[in-house]
Structures are given as structure tokens and as C-alpha cells.
Amino acid sequence: MFNSLMPVKPTRINIKNRFEFALGPRFEFFFALQALTDKNFRVHRQWRQRALAKMPPAFGKEFQTLGACPAIWPIVADALKLLPVSAGFESVVAELKKQDIRDFQREVLCGAIHYRDIADNLLQTKLTLAEALAAVPDVKREWLAFIGLYPYQQDRDMVVAMELLLREPERFRRAVIHLLDLFWKHSFKNDWLLLKPQLQKSLEEKKRLFDSGAFAEFAKKTLLRIEVDEKRQTINAVRGGYRLPFEKIAKGYIFPSAFNDKRYWTTSEKNGGETVFFPYFEPALSVGLVFTPSEKDAAAPELDPYLIFKALGDPTRAAIASIIARSPASSVSIADTLKLSKPLVSHHVHVLREAGVLSEMRANGCVFLSLDKTVLEDLSRLAVNRFFGNQKNKEAA
Numbered sequence: 001m002f003n004s005l006m007p008v009k010p011t012r013i014n015i016k017n018r019f020e021f022a023l024g025p026r027f028e029f030f031f032a033l034q035a036l037t038d039k040n041f042r043v044h045r046q047w048r049q050r051a052l053a054k055m056p057p058a059f060g061k062e063f064q065t066l067g068a069c070p071a072i073w074p075i076v077a078d079a080l081k082l083l084p085v086s087a088g089f090e091s092v093v094a095e096l097k098k099q100d101i102r103d104f105q106r107e108v109l110c111g112a113i114h115y116r117d118i119a120d121n122l123l124q125t126k127l128t129l130a131e132a133l134a135a136v137p138d139v140k141r142e143w144l145a146f147i148g149l150y151p152y153q154q155d156r157d158m159v160v161a162m163e164l165l166l167r168e169p170e171r172f173r174r175a176v177i178h179l180l181d182l183f184w185k186h187s188f189k190n191d192w193l194l195l196k197p198q199l200q201k202s203l204e205e206k207k208r209l210f211d212s213g214a215f216a217e218f219a220k221k222t223l224l225r226i227e228v229d230e231k232r233q234t235i236n237a238v239r240g241g242y243r244l245p246f247e248k249i250a251k252g253y254i255f256p257s258a259f260n261d262k263r264y265w266t267t268s269e270k271n272g273g274e275t276v277f278f279p280y281f282e283p284a285l286s287v288g289l290v291f292t293p294s295e296k297d298a299a300a301p302e303l304d305p306y307l308i309f310k311a312l313g314d315p316t317r318a319a320i321a322s323i324i325a326r327s328p329a330s331s332v333s334i335a336d337t338l339k340l341s342k343p344l345v346s347h348h349v350h351v352l353r354e355a356g357v358l359s360e361m362r363a364n365g366c367v368f369l370s371l372d373k374t375v376l377e378d379l380s381r382l383a384v385n386r387f388f389g390n391q392k393n394k395e396a397a
Contacts, residue, residue, distance in 0.1 A: 013233055016215050019252035019276075021207045023199055024086035025192050027279050030077035031259035032191070033183055037063060038070035040385075043261050047287040051187040059182045065175040067160025071147045074264045076176055078111030079104060081268035085253050085277070089184050096177055105169045111266075112149060112162060114140055114240070122166060129162055139241030142306055146239060191287060195258055202256040202282040210254065222280040225263040227350050231343065235276075238354045239307065244274060252276040258285045303356045303375060305383040311355035316340070317348045321357070321371050328361065328368035 035041045036051055066072055080087075080095050087095075096104070102123065109119035118135055121127045127135065130152040136144060144150035148158035165172045210218045216228035227236040233246040250273030257279040268275045311317055319338055323329055329337075335345045349369065352358050359372045 013246040015228075015233075015235075015246045015249065015252075016210070018249050019210075019215075019254055019278075021203050021210070022085035022253045022255045023196070023203055024084070024255070025089065025188075026080070026083050026085050026087040026092060027074075027077050027255070027277070028192070028195075028257055028259065029089065029092060029180060029184070029188065030073040031257055031264075031279070032188055033179070034070045034073040034262075035259045036183065036187075037068070037073070041070075041261075043283060044259070044287045047191075051191070054186045055182060056186065059179065059186075062175050062178050062182075065164070066172070066179075067157040067164065069148070069157035069161040071158055072161045074260075074262075074266075075108060075111040075147070078266050079107035081107065081270075081275075085255050089180075089189070093177055093180060096173060096180075101169050101173065104173055105165060108165055108172075109162070112144075112147065112158070114143065114242075129159065129166065137241075142310065143240035145306060146304070195285065195287060198285045199256045199258065199282065202285070206254070206256065206280065223263065224265065224278055224280060225354060226265070226278075227347070229347075238351070244276070248272075248274050249276055250274060252278065254278045254280065256280060256282045258282060258287055303378070303382055305379060305386050307355040308357060308375070308379055308382075311351050311357060314348070314351075316344075317352055320345070320348055320352065324358075324369045325371040325373075328370040330366050330368055332366075334369075 035044060036048055036055075041048060079099075080092065083091060083095055099107075105123060106116070106119055109122060110116050113119055113132065113136060115136060118127070118132050121135075122129065122132045133144060133150055133152050136150075141150050148156050149162065153159060154163075161172075206218075206222060209221060214228075214230070216230055219226055219228050225238040227238065228234075229236060235244045235246070235249075236242070237244075244267065250270070252275070255278070258281075260279045260281045261283070263281060265276070265278050267277070312321060316338070320334055323334060323337060331342065331345050331349055334340075334349075335342050338345070349358070353360075357372050357375050359370045361368050361370070
């Protein structure tokens, strides 16, 4: 009787038990298409030049139908939620063709906007696209800006693509399927055969790393754009404010990608539980036996001025940056100096790390942090490219 009155401690979830490793082209098609159609893509550039040269003129013309929007590809991939990671080209195309057009519209819109109720209001013409974007909570606008949907401007490539999806969904879907077919037949069918054994080797190496330590440490070492909070039992997105409790994760898949250097990841809800997909970027691969950049240069996350401004705009992180700009310091010494808890400092260090402004050096069993001066010196150029860069990718035409 006494024991029944004792407070019950919440069950701690070992989230690693809900994840497994997988391999397949189901996401890789779309990441590779983004690499092919984005003239500013920073890895596998020689592969890109050769693959573009193989594309028939119809490829560029059809791509213009979608607003010449490279960022549309991972969003379309997000719409195929029922397909397993191992699904091949034929399965991807078959799923696209058989989807009810209304469901296809809704899933693509949700992949971009992340709010199903707003997507439904768009489909019911209760909102214009501009009004829908204005209705998205502030915390998600960082994501919308990253993919080119915010602020709303009619000539931006992602806006052109979304307007076409709303206005002529069948034409949008035909263009997507046609481009997938051209890309597969003229380039990626052979590329995948060369990539598959390399990705398999990477998978085996990363699985050993996963099995040997905590999930948070694995996420850090594979540069997943998440923060794993074991204490609060959540996975937190670096961009967009999304927080996923461990208890909601029914299943998770981890798999290698040669092209996902922007570190996209996604979730799919079914029967109240979430399935999580983490395609980790593996830079040290040869695509089509073409020279690739050095592992160090390719592995570093692409610098994003939004993340840098966000990181340094917080007063506590600005104080941390000020300390480590003067001399390297450990997280422990930073916590002591600022009179903060170690978990709080770890969180702020994670945000600074993801923004790419930290340099880290291990000495005497301790990691010392310093502020990367070269990144800040380059921030003006990064911001100019992001805010004033050409929104159209006409090179693919």
C-alpha cells in the first residue's frame, strides 16, 4: 500500500534502441538533383559539370517550369512519406504517379511550410501563399528564409514553384517525374552503382560509431543538424525551433548520403508516432570516379549567415564569443566565468558550433574553444551572397 503512494519516476528512454541503419537511393535521387541544379553547390563540382553535360536540352526547359528551384527537391522527397529508404527509382516514380493529386499537393506544401492546417487553408483557397507565409509562427521563418520562401517575393524561385503547385498541380507533378526520369536515365543510374558500395562501407563505419557511445555524441561527430538533449529527452532542430520528444519517436533511420551537405532531415507521422529520417552527409566519396574536395573542406557545414546572426545575437552567446575571442577557454571555465550551469553553456556552445564560428582544440584531455576570426571576416560576403545573390539557377537551362 505504501509503495503505491510513492511518486513514479518517468521512464527514461534509450533512444538508440529505436534507430536502425539503412541504405538506398530513395532520398539520394533528390539530394543529387539539388546538387545538379544548384550552380552554387560546393561539393562534387566536377561530377556536376559532367552530369549536366549529359542532360538533354529538355532537362533545362523542364526545370524552368519549376521556377529553376534547386531547393524543391528535398521538399518533394519529403512528400513520399510511405516509401522505405531502400526504395528504388521505379518505386519512387510509381508512388509519385499514384498519389492522389490533392494529397501530393498537401504533402509538398507541408514539406515546405511544416504546418498542415496552413497548408489545408492554402488548398481551400482561404489564404493566398503570401498570407499563408505571414501566418507561419516566427520561430519557423528562419527555415522558410533558408529555402527561399520568406519574405514572399513573386520572382523568387521557391515562390514560383509553390505558386505552380497551387495553381497547376498536375503540371508540377509531370515536371518532377519527367526530370527524375531524365536524370536517372542519363546520369544517376550509373552513378548509383558506383556510389552504393562506398555508401555501404560508410554505413558500417558509422554503425560501429553509433554502437560505441551516446546518441548525442554520434550526432555531433556526424554533424547532424540537431541537438540531442538526454536530460529533457528531446531532439531539437538547429533551424526552425522544432522539438521532438523521445517518447513520440516510433522508429528512426540513419543512412549515408553523398549529396546532403545541407544536412536536411525529416519526420513522418503515422498513428500518433513519428518516424525520423537522418541522412548523414559522407563527404569522402568519389561520384562517378571524379575528384572530390578534401574531406576537411567538404565535411565542414556550409556557413549560413542566418545561423551566425542568430548565434551571436543572443546576449549569453555574445558573452561567450567575447571570452573565447581573447583566448581559448573550456566550457567549464566559461561556466565559471559567467556563473552559468554547465548544461546551459553546452547548449550555447552547440549553437555556436552549428553556426560554424568555433575553432576547437583538444589538449590535456580537455577541449578548448576559440572564436574563428576568418568566419567573421567572411560574414559580410556570405550575407551579400545570401541577400543579393541571383535567385535563378539559369545555368541548368
